[in-house]
Amino acid sequence: MNGVIETQDLSKHYGPVIAVDGLTLTLLKGEVFGLLGPNGSGKTTTILMLLGLTEPTSGTVRVLGYDPSRNPLQVKRRAGYLPDSVGFYDDLTARENLRYTARLNGLTRAEADARITDVVARVGLTSVVNRQAGAFSRGMRQRLGLAEVLLKQPEIAILDEPTAGLDPEAAIEFLGMIKELKAQDITVLLSSHLLHQVQAVCDRVGLFHKGKMVLEGTFDSLADRILGGAYRIKVETSRPDGLEPALRAIPGVTNLSQEGPGQFKLETQVDCRAEVARRVVSSGADLLGLTLERPSLDEIYARYFREVDHET
Amino acid sequence: MKREGSPWTGLWAVVLKELADHLSSVRMQLLELLIFLTAFAATFVASRQLRATVAEDPYIYLKLFTTAQEPLPSFVAFLGFFLPLAAIAMGFDSVNGEHNRRTLSRVLSQPIYRDALLLGKFLAGILTLGISLLALWLLVTGMGLFVLGVAPSGEEVGRGLLFLLGTLAYAGIWLALALMFSVIFRQPATSALAAMAVWLFFAVFWDIMVQVVAQALRPAYGGDPFAALAQLRLGLFLSRLSPNTLFAELVIALLNPEVRALGPVFITQLEGAVLNSPLPVGQSLLLAWPQFTGLLAGVLMLFAGSYVLFQRQEVRA
Ligand SMILES: Nc1ncnc2c1ncn2[C@@H]1O[C@H](COP(=O)(O)OP(=O)(O)OP(=O)(O)O)[C@@H](O)[C@H]1O
Ligand SMILES: [Mg+2]
Numbered sequence: 334m335n336g337v338i339e340t341q342d343l344s345k346h347y348g349p350v351i352a353v354d355g356l357t358l359t360l361l362k363g364e365v366f367g368l369l370g371p372n373g374s375g376k377t378t379t380i381l382m383l384l385g386l387t388e389p390t391s392g393t394v395r396v397l398g399y400d401p402s403r404n405p406l407q408v409k410r411r412a413g414y415l416p417d418s419v420g421f422y423d424d425l426t427a428r429e430n431l432r433y434t435a436r437l438n439g440l441t442r443a444e445a446d447a448r449i450t451d452v453v454a455r456v457g458l459t460s461v462v463n464r465q466a467g468a469f470s471r472g473m474r475q476r477l478g479l480a481e482v483l484l485k486q487p488e489i490a491i492l493d494e495p496t497a498g499l500d501p502e503a504a505i506e507f508l509g510m511i512k513e514l515k516a517q518d519i520t521v522l523l524s525s526h527l528l529h530q531v532q533a534v535c536d537r538v539g540l541f542h543k544g545k546m547v548l549e550g551t552f553d554s555l556a557d558r559i560l561g562g563a564y565r566i567k568v569e570t571s572r573p574d575g576l577e578p579a580l581r582a583i584p585g586v587t588n589l590s591q592e593g594p595g596q597f598k599l600e601t602q603v604d605c606r607a608e609v610a611r612r613v614v615s616s617g618a619d620l621l622g623l624t625l626e627r628p629s630l631d632e633i634y635a636r637y638f639r640e641v642d643h644e645t
Numbered sequence: 646m647k648r649e650g651s652p653w654t655g656l657w658a659v660v661l662k663e664l665a666d667h668l669s670s671v672r673m674q675l676l677e678l679l680i681f682l683t684a685f686a687a688t689f690v691a692s693r694q695l696r697a698t699v700a701e702d703p704y705i706y707l708k709l710f711t712t713a714q715e716p717l718p719s720f721v722a723f724l725g726f727f728l729p730l731a732a733i734a735m736g737f738d739s740v741n742g743e744h745n746r747r748t749l750s751r752v753l754s755q756p757i758y759r760d761a762l763l764l765g766k767f768l769a770g771i772l773t774l775g776i777s778l779l780a781l782w783l784l785v786t787g788m789g790l791f792v793l794g795v796a797p798s799g800e801e802v803g804r805g806l807l808f809l810l811g812t813l814a815y816a817g818i819w820l821a822l823a824l825m826f827s828v829i830f831r832q833p834a835t836s837a838l839a840a841m842a843v844w845l846f847f848a849v850f851w852d853i854m855v856q857v858v859a860q861a862l863r864p865a866y867g868g869d870p871f872a873a874l875a876q877l878r879l880g881l882f883l884s885r886l887s888p889n890t891l892f893a894e895l896v897i898a899l900l901n902p903e904v905r906a907l908g909p910v911f912i913t914q915l916e917g918a919v920l921n922s923p924l925p926v927g928q929s930l931l932l933a934w935p936q937f938t939g940l941l942a943g944v945l946m947l948f949a950g951s952y953v954l955f956q957r958q959e960v961r962a
Contacts, residue, residue, distance in 0.1 A: 377961065381750075381960065381961065384754055386750065386753055386754065386960045387959065387960070403648060403649060404648075404649050404650070405648070405650075405756075405758070406649070406650035406654060406756045406757070406758070407649075407650070407756075409754055409755060409756040409757075410756040412754075413754075414750075414751070414754035416747070416750040416751055416754070416961075418747055419747060419751055420746045420747025420748045420751065421746075421748060421751075422746065422748060423746065433658065433662050434751075434755060436655075436658035436661070436662075437655045437658045437659075437752070437755040437756070437757055438755055438756060439654075439655070439756070478751070481751070485755075
């Protein structure tokens with residue numbers, strides 16, 4: 334067993350509702366894994382089972398080698414959890430809220446105070462740490478939640494929709510903090526439906542659909558599998574006549590579409606910009622623009638669900 | 646499934662936090678002020694009335710608790726009225742409050758069991774009530790010293806403290822009830838109302854119901870003494886299902902040394918008894934023991950109920 338988190342055929346039923354259906358997943362140490370999926374696809378339920386906060390209907394879970402149903406304290410000591418829409422005690426200050434968490438984790442007062450000073454600085458809340466949490470904005474709450482996760486110096490951080498409700502700038506900043514976790518060798522599991530954000534931080538993603546993990550892998554492999562190519566190349570030329578077959582014939586091009594007069598979009602398996610430029614120029618046209626685009630997860634997502642809907 | 650690790654990990658952290666919350670909450674301070682003022686008024690009036698009889702009465706301090714002077718009821722009557730309210734005020738939003746503030750999943754993701762959270766909340770409530778009761782008792786005793794001019798005897802202090810314990814058990818019933826409703830109902834307003842409804846039911850309707858039921862099930866016509874006794878016994882049994890009756894009997898037994906029995910007494914049972922001679926503390930305690938354990942059993946049952954419900958509850962809001 335070298336997985337930090339391992340699940341085997343994990344299922345959770347709420348009466349007739351199947352929230353999670355036969356999930357098998359392995360997370361390696363130091364990896365950032367993204368759980369992706371639309372609302373109600375079972376992301377939160379999966380997370381709750383990993384932490385022993387809800388009992389699986391069937392299947393097994395191992396977190397750091399422990400079974401969260403039998404040994405929840407061992408798991409919860411080593412795994413930090415940031416729930417979606419996290420709340421704090423409004424009439425306590427941020428510091429007091431963190432102190433309570435520290436005491437629940439069995440830290441001594443001195444140890445707690447030292448760690449609090451440290452984690453509060455890391456999430457950028459030092460100036461407001463003595464203010465009541467009730468007066469905190471959504472973004473500040475979210476940071477305080479991350480501070481709480483860091484407080485126990487976890488081996489695993491489980492973040493449920495960490496950027497939901499944040500403005501774009503705050504979200505980017507928050508993602509930066511998540512990347513820092515990776516630098517400290519903390520294994521991160523985060524759930525989201527904001528795909529481009531996941532793309533920015535995750536090593537690997539799993540796509541959830543109606544409780545099943547329908548796709549799983551690194552971002553490139555998903556793009557390969559669903560879009561048939563991992564690269565997008567946009568070409569802009571002055572004279573489009575006769576260029577299309579020449580471009581199509583480039584090895585590695587899987588798809589080509591014309592987006593406007595003289596503008597083409599190529600889906601390719603390799604980065605063949607040089608070949609494209611050569612062919613455009615040799616055809617006598619002027620090359621006005623040539624850009625490489627990585628396909629976004631949004632596209633993968635949209636394409637995948639379009640196909641699924643098509644089949645049914 | 647067997648769980649590993651102590652279920653009480655983190656219990657003290659929870660107790661300390663909740664205790665601090667209670668002691669600093671405006672809600673609690675208002676209630677305590679109210680209780681203190683009324684208790685002060687009741688005992689002050691009682692002590693002025695008792696001043697005339699200080700010399701004759703060996704249990705003058707106990708009278709301080711039980712003497713009522715128009716228009717004010719006695720100290721114990723006040724306690725019996727306010728204490729359930731205070732206990733309900735402390736417990737009605739314990740668990741659903743955490744749900745609504747969205748702190749529950751965060752707290753339960755720390756290395757503690759749910760047991761510790763629930764018990765910690767209950768203990769903090771009991772401690773708060775205990776501290777208030779002790780302060781109240783000291784206040785009354787101090788006032789007694791001041792107005793009556795004699796010190797309480799050791800026996801009176803002992804009875805007073807036992808009475809405090811019994812009162813705490815009574816308050817525990819209402820606290821455990823409020824806690825259970827806070828697990829059952831998601832809205833704090835609903836759980837507060839439900840707890841108050843139960844309280845009102847026992848305070849006002851239970852006695853009426855008991856009479857009606859006893860008369861219906863054990864009718865006593867034409868002065869048949871056995872039928873009358875059977876009716877009385879059934880009525881007593883039913884009425885003792887109410888925590889209010891248990892508390893009232895406990896108070897009577899502990900604060901009135903002359904009381905030798907609770908419920909009907911046959912003349913034959915009094916053979917050899919020296920009427921009006923006071924019982925020692927130990928005997929009074931023995932007399933009140935079933936009531937005391939009855940209250941404790943009620944607390945345990947209610948707490949166990951909340952425990953079972955809370956274990957099964959989904960943490961997510
Ligand atoms: N307590 C419950 N009782 C019944 N059904 C539930 C319960 N909790 C969750 N579900 C159902 O389980 C399914 C999965 O829910 P879950 O919250 O895990 O989804 P999610 O992927 O986290 O969604 P979101 O993006 O909205 O947070 C949903 O269909 C939901 O209705
Ligand atoms: Mg969710």
